[in-house]
Amino acid sequence: xxxxxxxxxRTLGLYGARMLRSMLLAAGRSPRMRxxxxxxxxxxxxxxxxxxxxxLDAALPVIAGLATDRLVTVDHLGENTxxxxxxxxxxxxxxxxxxxxxxxxxxxRVEVSVKLSALGQALPGDGDRIALEHAAAICAAAARAGTTxxxxxxxxxxVDSTLEILQTLRREHPWVGxxxxxxxxxxxADAADLARAGSGVRLVKGAYAEPASVAFTxxxxxxxxxxxxxxxxxxxAGYPMVATHDPRMVEAARAMAVVxxxxxxxxxxxxxxxxxxxxxxxxxASGDRMRVYLPYGADWYGYFTRRLAERPANxxxxxxxxxxx
Ligand code: FDA
Numbered sequence: 001x002x003x004x005x006x007x008x009x010r011t012l013g014l015y016g017a018r019m020l021r022s023m024l025l026a027a028g029r030s031p032r033m034r035x036x037x038x039x040x041x042x043x044x045x046x047x048x049x050x051x052x053x054x055x056l057d058a059a060l061p062v063i064a065g066l067a068t069d070r071l072v073t074v075d076h077l078g079e080n081t082x083x084x085x086x087x088x089x090x091x092x093x094x095x096x097x098x099x100x101x102x103x104x105x106x107x108x109r110v111e112v113s114v115k116l117s118a119l120g121q122a123l124p125g126d127g128d129r130i131a132l133e134h135a136a137a138i139c140a141a142a143a144r145a146g147t148t149x150x151x152x153x154x155x156x157x158x159v160d161s162t163l164e165i166l167q168t169l170r171r172e173h174p175w176v177g178x179x180x181x182x183x184x185x186x187x188x189a190d191a192a193d194l195a196r197a198g199s200g201v202r203l204v205k206g207a208y209a210e211p212a213s214v215a216f217t218x219x220x221x222x223x224x225x226x227x228x229x230x231x232x233x234x235x236x237a238g239y240p241m242v243a244t245h246d247p248r249m250v251e252a253a254r255a256m257a258v259v260x261x262x263x264x265x266x267x268x269x270x271x272x273x274x275x276x277x278x279x280x281x282x283x284x285a286s287g288d289r290m291r292v293y294l295p296y297g298a299d300w301y302g303y304f305t306r307r308l309a310e311r312p313a314n315x316x317x318x319x320x321x322x323x324x325x
Contacts, residue, residue: 018217020309020315021310022209024308024309024315025208025209025306026209028309029302034301037304037318038301046314047300047304050272050273050275050295051295051296051303051304052273053296054296054297054298055298056093056097056296059074059296063106063110063294064104064106066273066292066294067106067109067110069284070109070280070284070291070292071109071111071268071289071290071291071292072106072109072292072294073110073113073150073291073292073293074097074110074111074112074113074295074296075112075113075114075293075294075303076093076097076112076114076118076295076297077295077296077297077302077303078118078297079302080117080118081119081120081122081123082122082124086118087118087119087120087130087134090118090119090134091119091134091137091138093297094114094138095141097112098112098138098141098142098145099141101147102145102146107146108146110147111147111149111150111177112138112147112149113151113152114135114138114149114150115154116131116151116152116161116162116165117154119138121158121161121165128161131161132168132169135149135151136168136169139169139173142173143173148173148175148176148177149177150177150178150179150202150241151165151169151176151177151178153178153179153180153181154208155210156184156208156215159186159190163190166178174198174199175198175200176200177202178200179201179202179243180201181206182203182204182205182206182223182225182226182228182229183205183206183208183216183225184206184215185215186214188225188228188229188232191229191232191233192232195232195233195237195238196237196238197237197238198238199237199238201240202270203226203229203230203233203240203243203244204243205226205246206222207306207309207310208306223248226244227252230249230252230253230256234256234260234262234267239266239267240253240267240268241267241268241291242267242268242269242270243269243271245271245275247279250279254288264289265289267289268288268289268290269283269288269289269291270290271291271293272292272307273292273293273294273295275307280292
């Protein structure tokens, strides 16, 4: 009987965690919840844990501090932008950021990450063309600054468009980095395709709520798929970027790198700003390459809810903050 009770509790726990994740990701798309969260002063300390300030002046000292022992990729927050003015503002923000890197002596350790949905991909009509033009302008600005760009990956409906834009950008800038999500059924094939010489690929588990028709929905399946994709990338000829906080994945990557004779400068580990900071420092001190993904900007709500969905332990604090605003 205790055995039955254990499994009943465990099933409920797993089911509950999955439901909570879906609810949080849905809250990330709710304008009403966004307005509540943005007006909540008690929430600010939790947001600050994941977001390095609302503007560049606040973010730059944080970036410089991290860059003393780690590499950094900087994300100007914003996504699913459906008005031209918002898209133009995002491009201007990236240009301003890139202009500051070289004078601050950061260009060799700091690159940028961009979301194509903030650059026009979400605009009706010719969104893909507009996103490509803007991404190309940001890549040109990055080249002038002496650094590189990675294209973040968003929900599954954008993957074909993002990979096509990636290939077009790489004709002129072969260093543009890709992101693949192990949660998607298609990703092993995409990893095999992208594991080519000179191709940088950040492998993540995937932060979006995806339907079972295109994605693994059980965490264990996503984890196993991560290991399969990791093997493809590390055995391949490209530059793998192992983006995870999961100790099991990091250990597996380290073992695979040894088996495939990868040197410390031939792959890198990546984690998000504010998560497992001591582990980031430990990896950097061990001589491996460690990069921190650092977001800043006023449009933090969508990013923030994805971080909560990854760790519902923060949810109680989130709800309390909304109630006691
Ligand atoms: P998992 O979720 O299994 O977490 C492993 C452990 O890490 C947890 O047990 C906990 O200890 C810790 N942890 C994880 N998330 C935490 C959190 N939010 N707060 C506190 N602790 C946490 N996704 C995407 O779809 N497109 C993208 O472009 C990117 N880009 C990206 C860049 C980088 C550098 C990273 C590290 C991640 C992304 N992601 C992403 C997010 C990614 O898809 C995934 O949602 C998170 O990394 C969480 O998955 P883990 O691999 O960390 O494992």
